[in-house]
Amino acid sequence: CDTLQLCKEDELLLVRQDLDIAQAPLEQCHKRTFQAETCFSQIRAGLRIYHSSLVTIQALLPGHTGLVETLQLDMANLSSNIQQQMEDLGLATVTYPTENQDPLPTFSSNFHHQVGGFFILANFQRFLETAYRALRHLTNL
Numbered sequence: 314c315d316t317l318q319l320c321k322e323d324e325l326l327l328v329r330q331d332l333d334i335a336q337a338p339l340e341q342c343h344k345r346t347f348q349a350e351t352c353f354s355q356i357r358a359g360l361r362i363y364h365s366s367l368v369t370i371q372a373l374l375p376g377h378t379g380l381v382e383t384l385q386l387d388m389a390n391l392s393s394n395i396q397q398q399m400e401d402l403g404l405a406t407v408t409y410p411t412e413n414q415d416p417l418p419t420f421s422s423n424f425h426h427q428v429g430g431f432f433i434l435a436n437f438q439r440f441l442e443t444a445y446r447a448l449r450h451l452t453n454l
Contacts, residue, residue: 322435325428332425334432337362337440342447349451350404353395356444360392363437373430
């Protein structure tokens, strides 16, 4: 927000409709029929989506490359920890290929690149907040 001076989503909604920004679903983590296996799987799939999306952020904010790389490493570690927990609980797991199979978003202008980066980070923040609540809920089961 401070770096790009893009701070309000409602001001950017029209631009957002034109951008192809991945948003990881977590509906299985807050349904009444909560199932740990599907929630864990959605969290891991979401981490994978945002891991690759952060390459866009790295290009947008080259001065913060170290922070983005650290965040990507933390995401990979969290995904590994969730997979280990799933295996320990006897739940089915999916092993994702190490190569990135998801295409990165492309933007037609610098402004669209900035707005796209803003929405990637905003979506990622909401994803992490939901994942955190779901993981806390799992510790209480």
